[in-house]
Amino acid sequence: MxxxxxxxxxxxxxxESGFKRFFKALILxxxxxxxxxxxxxxxxxxxMAVIAPLLPLYDPNAxxxxxxxxxxxxxDGGTFWLGTDHKGRDILSRIIWGAQKVLVWATxxxxxxxxxxxxxxxxxxxxGGWADEAVSFIANxxxxxxxxxxxxxxxxxxxxxxxxxxxxVTFASAPQxxxxxxxxxxxxxTRDYIFAAQTRGESPWxxxxxxxxxxxxxPLIVDACLRLGYTxxxxxxLGFLGLGLPxxxxxxxxxxxxxxxxxxxxxxxxxLPAAALASLILGFNLLADGLREVSLRD
Amino acid sequence: xxxxxxxxxxxxxxxxNISYYTRAGEIPAVVDFNLTVMPGESIGIVGxxxxxxxxxxxxxxxxMGKNGRVKSGQILFNGRDLQAMSEDExxxxxxxxxxxxxxxxxxxxNPSMKIGEQLMEVPLYHEDVTQAEAKQxxxxxxxxxxxxxxQRIMDAYPHQISGGQQQRVVIAMALLSKPALLLLxxxxxxxxxxxEAGIVQLIKEISSQFxxxxxxxxxxxxxxxxxxDRITVMYSGEAVETGSVQAVFNExxxxxxxxxxxxxxxxxxxxxxxxxxPIRGQLPLPQNRPQGCYxxxxxxxxxxxxxxxxxxxxxxxxxxxxxxxxxxxRFEAIDWQSYHPxxxxxxxxxxxxxxxxxxxxxxxYELSDSSLMAFIxxxxxxxxxxxxxxxxxxxxxxxxxIVGxxxxxxTTFAKVLMGLxxxxxxxVILNGLELGHTPVQQRKAQTVAxxxxxxxxxxxxxxxxxxxxxxxxxxxxxxxxESDPEKVNQRVLELLDLVKLPRDFALRxxxxxxxxxxxxxGIARAxxxxxxxxxxxxxxxxxxxxxxxxxxxxxxxxxxNLKTTLLFIxxxxxxxxxxxxxxxxxxxxRIMEQGTTDExxxxxxxxxxxxLLSAVPIADTSVKKRHIxxxxxxPSPVNxxxxxxxxxxxxxxxxxxxxTQLPSLQQTATGHAILCHIPMTELNLVEQVIQMDAx
Numbered sequence: 001m002x003x004x005x006x007x008x009x010x011x012x013x014x015x016e017s018g019f020k021r022f023f024k025a026l027i028l029x030x031x032x033x034x035x036x037x038x039x040x041x042x043x044x045x046x047x048m049a050v051i052a053p054l055l056p057l058y059d060p061n062a063x064x065x066x067x068x069x070x071x072x073x074x075x076d077g078g079t080f081w082l083g084t085d086h087k088g089r090d091i092l093s094r095i096i097w098g099a100q101k102v103l104v105w106a107t108x109x110x111x112x113x114x115x116x117x118x119x120x121x122x123x124x125x126x127x128g129g130w131a132d133e134a135v136s137f138i139a140n141x142x143x144x145x146x147x148x149x150x151x152x153x154x155x156x157x158x159x160x161x162x163x164x165x166x167x168x169v170t171f172a173s174a175p176q177x178x179x180x181x182x183x184x185x186x187x188x189x190t191r192d193y194i195f196a197a198q199t200r201g202e203s204p205w206x207x208x209x210x211x212x213x214x215x216x217x218x219p220l221i222v223d224a225c226l227r228l229g230y231t232x233x234x235x236x237x238l239g240f241l242g243l244g245l246p247x248x249x250x251x252x253x254x255x256x257x258x259x260x261x262x263x264x265x266x267x268x269x270x271x272l273p274a275a276a277l278a279s280l281i282l283g284f285n286l287l288a289d290g291l292r293e294v295s296l297r298d
Numbered sequence: 299x300x301x302x303x304x305x306x307x308x309x310x311x312x313x314x315n316i317s318y319y320t321r322a323g324e325i326p327a328v329v330d331f332n333l334t335v336m337p338g339e340s341i342g343i344v345g346x347x348x349x350x351x352x353x354x355x356x357x358x359x360x361x362m363g364k365n366g367r368v369k370s371g372q373i374l375f376n377g378r379d380l381q382a383m384s385e386d387e388x389x390x391x392x393x394x395x396x397x398x399x400x401x402x403x404x405x406x407x408n409p410s411m412k413i414g415e416q417l418m419e420v421p422l423y424h425e426d427v428t429q430a431e432a433k434q435x436x437x438x439x440x441x442x443x444x445x446x447x448x449q450r451i452m453d454a455y456p457h458q459i460s461g462g463q464q465q466r467v468v469i470a471m472a473l474l475s476k477p478a479l480l481l482l483x484x485x486x487x488x489x490x491x492x493x494e495a496g497i498v499q500l501i502k503e504i505s506s507q508f509x510x511x512x513x514x515x516x517x518x519x520x521x522x523x524x525x526x527d528r529i530t531v532m533y534s535g536e537a538v539e540t541g542s543v544q545a546v547f548n549e550x551x552x553x554x555x556x557x558x559x560x561x562x563x564x565x566x567x568x569x570x571x572x573x574x575x576p577i578r579g580q581l582p583l584p585q586n587r588p589q590g591c592y593x594x595x596x597x598x599x600x601x602x603x604x605x606x607x608x609x610x611x612x613x614x615x616x617x618x619x620x621x622x623x624x625x626x627x628r629f630e631a632i633d634w635q636s637y638h639p640x641x642x643x644x645x646x647x648x649x650x651x652x653x654x655x656x657x658x659x660x661x662x663y664e665l666s667d668s669s670l671m672a673f674i675x676x677x678x679x680x681x682x683x684x685x686x687x688x689x690x691x692x693x694x695x696x697x698x699x700i701v702g703x704x705x706x707x708x709t710t711f712a713k714v715l716m717g718l719x720x721x722x723x724x725x726v727i728l729n730g731l732e733l734g735h736t737p738v739q740q741r742k743a744q745t746v747a748x749x750x751x752x753x754x755x756x757x758x759x760x761x762x763x764x765x766x767x768x769x770x771x772x773x774x775x776x777x778x779x780e781s782d783p784e785k786v787n788q789r790v791l792e793l794l795d796l797v798k799l800p801r802d803f804a805l806r807x808x809x810x811x812x813x814x815x816x817x818x819x820g821i822a823r824a825x826x827x828x829x830x831x832x833x834x835x836x837x838x839x840x841x842x843x844x845x846x847x848x849x850x851x852x853x854x855x856x857x858x859n860l861k862t863t864l865l866f867i868x869x870x871x872x873x874x875x876x877x878x879x880x881x882x883x884x885x886x887x888r889i890m891e892q893g894t895t896d897e898x899x900x901x902x903x904x905x906x907x908x909x910l911l912s913a914v915p916i917a918d919t920s921v922k923k924r925h926i927x928x929x930x931x932x933p934s935p936v937n938x939x940x941x942x943x944x945x946x947x948x949x950x951x952x953x954x955x956x957x958t959q960l961p962s963l964q965q966t967a968t969g970h971a972i973l974c975h976i977p978m979t980e981l982n983l984v985e986q987v988i989q990m991d992a993x
């Protein structure tokens with residue numbers, strides 16, 4: 001016989017740590033080139049965001065020479081690697097610090113949206129009946145607003161801040177997450193292990209949280225990855241409309257907005273944050289594709 | 299070619315090796331496979347899941363998919379190598395000269411096309427015929443597969459006819475092109491036994507009527523015996539024994555074939571005195587097959603140096619027998635006369651007090667009908683009568699089987715017992731406590747613990763997200779058996795011992811377990827709370843025969859030792875006969891007959907029980923069986939027939955009384971009860987359905 005590889009199933013397993021499992025998942029990702037590209041893009045921004053305080057960057061809000069080109073010399077002898085904007089702030093520094101802001105708030109907002117959406121979905125799917133009707137009705141009301149308009153209305157009502165972005169994204173995303181989870185739960189709740197839990201008299205909350213939700217995680221991880229991308233879009237759009245993170249903190253959307261009127265003679269101050277934004281969103285989308293591909297394969 | 303007198307085989311597989319190529323490397327699915335199908339011959343391929351039998355069929359059809367490939371060897375169809383043909387040639391052969399019937403009929407039919415159109419496509423595509431001719435041939439073929447009212451079937455969509463009828467349509471479609479070879483891959487596995495009996499009857503007639511050669515793939519030896527001339531037994535990708543059905547069934551030579559037969563609950567086996575003997579060990583993964591004989595590690599006759607030679611074991615003919623070959627180095631040396639392996643035998647536990655009593659229990663489901671017609675008639679609510687007037691007793695240490703086909707209400711009955719549904723009327727009394735109207739959440743923990751369940755589907759029974767140990771531990775804590783973590787852990791390990799699994803399984807996740815192992819964990823979980831009654835809903839029907847034997851043996855052994863009452867829900871009368879002390883036969887929500895196992899298997903029979911018994915395939919050539927094929931379809935429980943529920947299909951219907959009056963229950967002093975208008979004395983005169991030792 002030719003090369004025969006041992007399958008993992010016959011090994012005597014030890015409980016694996018979360019880190020080890022994560023590492024294994026990364027190795028599996030190698031088989032999806034698209035997923036790897038996505039992963040690299042995301043890791044790049046995550047690393048930038050984490051080490052931002054350690055980098056020899058100018059203060060992102062410090063006002064220096066306006067309209068400097070890429071690679072221009074700074075008055076203190078340094079270099080404006082990506083030039084400066086109309087107010088004379090260092091664009092490189094603003095992009096990197098902006099990455100930190102957008103990553104932190106996008107992750108946080110998506111997480112909150114997920115908690116709310118999953119709870120709604122599992123309740124609607126498992127309990128059914130009037131609980132399902134009520135939750136589904138509320139979800140449908142919110143889903144009838146276009147995603148970004150709903151976000152704008154909420155932020156405009158509550159005032160722009162990181163926290164209102166979280167609220168807005170939750171209201172706009174949770175109903176969509178609820179629908180996915182509800183669908184998954186409708187299928188999962190017919191499994192024998194759910195009957196087994198019911199026949200030993202487990203409470204509905206135990207069944208929903210311990211027996212059902214962990215088994216919905218596969219499709220949800222892929223969706224979460226895509227949804228992080230959408231949330232970055234939403235945050236950038238809100239920023240572009242002036243409803244994002246309050247200035248002067250760097251915000252990619254706001255950076256683009258401020259650069260647009262000057263696009264004709266200082267294009268780089270518009271293109272660079274746009275490219276940063278696009279690369280991050282692309283990263284999430286590609287990673288989601290890769291995860292889906294890897295999870296479907298055997 | 300014309301001047302040769304020798305008949306060319308329809309299909310010949312010569313030293314075929316088939317592999318799948320996956321992320322984990324090459325997986326040899328079928329190794330050194332030889333098969334010869336002569337014209338008009340029917341060959342059965344039998345084996346357990348993962349033995350490669352379906353891969354053989356796919357390779358013959360050349361449907362291997364992207365990652366599978368015939369690595370070496372030849373598959374000759376009428377003398378021509380299928381591997382060497384172009385895609386166009388293959389397409390013209392597939393569907394016209396080789397047809398295949400799959401397990402799931404609905405998957406083979408296009409749901410959005412009328413059956414007539416789908417059938418007519420076959421001759422229209424493969425032959426140059428007119429519409430009218432194609433239609434006529436389709437109608438004739440539907441009649442030939444014994445479908446009532448072919449014209450109506452032609453105009454129906456697949457979902458409008460029953461599963462049995464769908465499978466007949468698929469067979470008709472396969473036969474329409476007058477194929478030389480018909481491949482049947484578990485064609486009746488998805489059907490009820492009485493429906494299966496009809497299809498098997500049909501398959502038997504095909505080869506004589508149409509001269510078609512057949513390859514019948516099945517895990518069920520009884521079905522092979524009923525339908526085939528020759529049989530090939532496969533194990534772990536290899537054919538281990540091949541020969542005529544008579545030769546293999548009467549004088550099997552390979553230890554695996556022997557083991558397979560010893561694990562089937564044939565008539566004559568008995569859980570106490572003549573228990574089944576499961577094959578020890580597990581089927582090796584294709585990557586981990588041992589050197590030499592693949593069955594070696596599980597074989598009682600293994601001899602080092604002989605059975606583990608590097609060159610592998612080849613098929614060898616049995617002397618003085620025609621076309622009977624065995625892949626065993628030592629088959630001549632084995633002395634079967636003095637070989638008596640032991641199963642889990644034991645004394646019948648003494649049957650004690652009544653533990654569970656069900657009195658006049660009814661369960662109706664409401665079905666709201668929102669149609670205009672229903673509104674006009676003022677009948678907005680209809681009822682699905684899932685259970686009607688159920689009466690039964692179960693005593694300590696007793697096994698009571700509930701038998702019936704799908705839709706007979708046996709699962710509903712289990713749900714009411716478990717408290718997942720409330721009884722509409724009547725009582726369910728467990729240890730003197732009325733439970734019929736108390737949902738499980740309102741029952742006390744001790745009461746819930748008394749009544750536990752083993753589920754059917756091993757792949758569904760355990761939560762894939764949690765370790766096996768934590769799932770058993772949860773039950774122990776939930777029912778307050780133990781609360782100290784140390785003791786809980788100890789109890790989990792004891793339960794693993796009880797179901798004969800290694801202790802380190804506690805840390806495993808369900809996906810790392812085989813089907814039989816999962817089912818053992820399911821049993822451990824059911825017994826974790828020291829139950830008085832365990833309801834087992836088809837606990838072995840999804841398992842392979844040799845695993846079935848082990849799990850059934852385990853279940854009865856635990857029950858015997860713990861004196862638990864077992865309610866065994868099943869559609870398989872062979873298993874039921876083997877495990878149960880008493881049997882309850884249900885049809886359309888009603889109990890048609892109940893009595894001890896002997897009473898059920900001997901006259902007087904209820905006419906339904908009689909049909910059910912005759913439908914069970916038995917893998918024993920010495921057993922003679924009467925064949926009764928039921929006419930008609932199972933009625934809907936929303937509109938059950940008037941009078942006796944079985945009157946629409948009953949072969950012994952006596953007249954108008956059956957249609958107008960519900961029969962009264964005839965009962966003997968021993969508790970044998972039959973719901974029928976025909977007097978018991980008359981039913982007593984009926985001939986035995988299953989007769990042993992005809993010789």
